Amino acid sequence: MIMGEPIRVPADALRGTLRLNEPMSRHVSWRAGGYAARCYVPADLSDLAAFLGSLPSDEPVCMVGLGSNLLVRDGGFRGTVVLTHGSRPALRLDGDCVYAEAGVPSPKVARFAANQGFDGAEFLAGIPGTVGGALAMNAGCYGTETWEVVARALTVDRCGELREHVPTEFDIGYRHCALPGGALGKDIWFAAAWLRFRAGNRNQARRRITELLEQRIRTQPLDLPNAGSVFRNPPGQHAAQLIEACGLKGFVIGGARISEKHANFIVNPKRRASAADIEKLITHARTTVKERFGIELQTEVRIVGEA
Numbered sequence: 001m002i003m004g005e006p007i008r009v010p011a012d013a014l015r016g017t018l019r020l021n022e023p024m025s026r027h028v029s030w031r032a033g034g035y036a037a038r039c040y041v042p043a044d045l046s047d048l049a050a051f052l053g054s055l056p057s058d059e060p061v062c063m064v065g066l067g068s069n070l071l072v073r074d075g076g077f078r079g080t081v082v083l084t085h086g087s088r089p090a091l092r093l094d095g096d097c098v099y100a101e102a103g104v105p106s107p108k109v110a111r112f113a114a115n116q117g118f119d120g121a122e123f124l125a126g127i128p129g130t131v132g133g134a135l136a137m138n139a140g141c142y143g144t145e146t147w148e149v150v151a152r153a154l155t156v157d158r159c160g161e162l163r164e165h166v167p168t169e170f171d172i173g174y175r176h177c178a179l180p181g182g183a184l185g186k187d188i189w190f191a192a193a194w195l196r197f198r199a200g201n202r203n204q205a206r207r208r209i210t211e212l213l214e215q216r217i218r219t220q221p222l223d224l225p226n227a228g229s230v231f232r233n234p235p236g237q238h239a240a241q242l243i244e245a246c247g248l249k250g251f252v253i254g255g256a257r258i259s260e261k262h263a264n265f266i267v268n269p270k271r272r273a274s275a276a277d278i279e280k281l282i283t284h285a286r287t288t289v290k291e292r293f294g295i296e297l298q299t300e301v302r303i304v305g306e307a
Helices: 045-054 106-115 122-126 131-137 202-219 239-245 275-293
Strands: 006-008 017-023 035-041 061-064 070-072 077-083 091-094 097-101 150-157 162-165 171-173 176-178 188-195 256-258 302-304
Touching: 045 077, 045 150, 045 188, 070 275, 091 106, 097 106, 106 122, 106 131, 106 202, 122 202, 131 176, 131 188, 239 275, 256 275
Parallel strands: 035 077, 061 077, 070 302
Antiparallel strands: 006 017, 017 035, 091 097, 097 188, 150 162, 150 188, 171 176
């Protein structure tokens, strides 16, 4: 079998595309890592629900949007990866809210909301992932977090059942979102959200998005493969400043490097880094900061799979 060769699910069952032994370096923004045993691209939300319901109850599942917050170890993921972004997820107005399915890129939501005359969605232009990931980690930037604008959320479980939730059902904090019982991300995943924004000025919102994107380009290594911020900011501190104070800008392990432009970014400049190189560099930065400042940095990125 050719690695990554698509295998069509029977038309009378599911409508998406299944691939075996899919190289996840194609689907994570670090452009590194191993293979997924199975990889499914659902045709739409109902197909996603049907597919999840068809899986064995003990099948490991990893939802992936743009792969901007994910590292798949070199030994690969011995389960099923679902690529939510590949299904052309829905984005539309629904009453006074913007309805966005999990695979919609956050910057696309920002532009859509601005074009509809809403104010307050601009921060989403600075989140390099999808709505599903933004919900799962309460992503934020420029002073606003995702769950501040969520009116309702839709989840799907591994039985394929869809449920609506209000924000008060979740435990929400800084880069954190959980359901009681801890099933979120293991047996329950975000499928969509209704986002509520203020009425505003379309041109001003577009201008603000442009300004925020220009700021990102100036301050972040967006021209090189990266996964966004590697570490959460400790209370009252900035992870980048702590890492830089340890003299780690430009530090290299294998093909991975701590960015000279922003110390909380690890880049893969020649696309030759292994997942192990990146993980070792994450560990080295955390250990060095701990030894010098006594502060334990916590990762924002998810690390999955076998070493």
